[in-house]
Amino acid sequence: MCGFLFMKGKEKMKIGILGTGIVGKTLAVKLNELGNEVMIGTRNVSETMAKMDKDMMGGSPFKEWHSNNPKIKLGTFADSAQSGEIIILATHGVITTRVIDSAGKNNFKGKVVIDTTNPLDFSQGMPPKFAATLGNSLGEQIQKHIPEAKVVKAFNTVNAYVMISPKREEGDPDFFVAGNDEDAKKKVKSLAEQMGWQRIIDLGDISHSYWLEALTMFWVNYGFKNNNWSHAFKLLIK
Numbered sequence: 001m002c003g004f005l006f007m008k009g010k011e012k013m014k015i016g017i018l019g020t021g022i023v024g025k026t027l028a029v030k031l032n033e034l035g036n037e038v039m040i041g042t043r044n045v046s047e048t049m050a051k052m053d054k055d056m057m058g059g060s061p062f063k064e065w066h067s068n069n070p071k072i073k074l075g076t077f078a079d080s081a082q083s084g085e086i087i088i089l090a091t092h093g094v095i096t097t098r099v100i101d102s103a104g105k106n107n108f109k110g111k112v113v114i115d116t117t118n119p120l121d122f123s124q125g126m127p128p129k130f131a132a133t134l135g136n137s138l139g140e141q142i143q144k145h146i147p148e149a150k151v152v153k154a155f156n157t158v159n160a161y162v163m164i165s166p167k168r169e170e171g172d173p174d175f176f177v178a179g180n181d182e183d184a185k186k187k188v189k190s191l192a193e194q195m196g197w198q199r200i201i202d203l204g205d206i207s208h209s210y211w212l213e214a215l216t217m218f219w220v221n222y223g224f225k226n227n228n229w230s231h232a233f234k235l236l237i238k
């Protein structure tokens with residue numbers, strides 16, 4: 001069955017988001033508002049629904065968030081990966097390949113997989129350390145782990161709220177992508193444009209996800225030094 005829905009001339013999609021943190025929830029709400037069918041995935045549905053703690057930005061516990069967003073379906077990582085024509089990875093970075101295993105590698109075959117994750121090691125406290133090395137970025141590890149998927153690194157260098165509302169008084173930041181498949185990058189660019197991103201900069205193949213992950217370390221270090229978390233990057237190009 002053709003899974004694409006068409007509304008008002010724009011391609012609407014089934015999107016599976018793996019991750020119930022601030023990134024997963026924020027992208028889920030926006031993509032749903034844009035008319036897509038969204039399922040958000042977690043390790044254990046009943047445990048996630050029973051969580052009473054607020055999220056890292058002080059937002060309501062998951063159950064309350066979900067009841068405020070009833071159109072967004074909730075399932076396991078496997079349910080969500082299976083349901084998505086496009087899959088978004090929004091899990092704690094360093095365990096992402098394990099999440100993919102638990103979601104079932106077959107569910108990623110041939111699909112566009114948007115990797116928002118960052119290789120941050122929190123084991124020695126704050127600020128987190130960089131857990132990637134050249135040639136072994138998280139984006140590359142993920143692409144190697146699911147070679148038949150089309151992995152696109154994107155969204156990882158801004159905070160979750162800027163992801164879905166990039167426009168700002170001081171100028172629009174740039175949206176950076178890296179990935180091996182040109183059509184997959186086109187799909188991600190189209191989603192980003194629907195969210196308000198003005199200029200998309202394609203860095204090249206998935207090996208360039210290393211630079212996007214390193215750029216996040218710049219972002220993290222600036223954030224800790226200045227206690228500012230809404231900063232974003234723009235390339236000045238003549």
Ligand SMILES: NC(=O)c1ccc[n+]([C@@H]2O[C@H](COP(=O)([O-])OP(=O)(O)OC[C@H]3O[C@@H](n4cnc5c(N)ncnc54)[C@H](OP(=O)(O)O)[C@@H]3O)[C@@H](O)[C@H]2O)c1
Pocket residue numbers: 018019020021022023024041042043044048089090091092093094095099116117118119120155156157158159160161
């Ligand atoms: N926060 C931001 O503004 C921001 C901005 C750019 C990029 N990023 C990147 O986006 C990703 C998501 O960030 P986030 O802040 O939304 O959430 P997060 O707290 O980094 O991750 C939450 C998700 O990771 C899963 N998870 C955590 N530990 C796990 C484990 N041991 N095994 C399996 N799953 C596990 C959780 O599963 P359950 O659902 O089961 O709890 C949850 O779905 C991260 O890689 C982060 O670096 C974050």
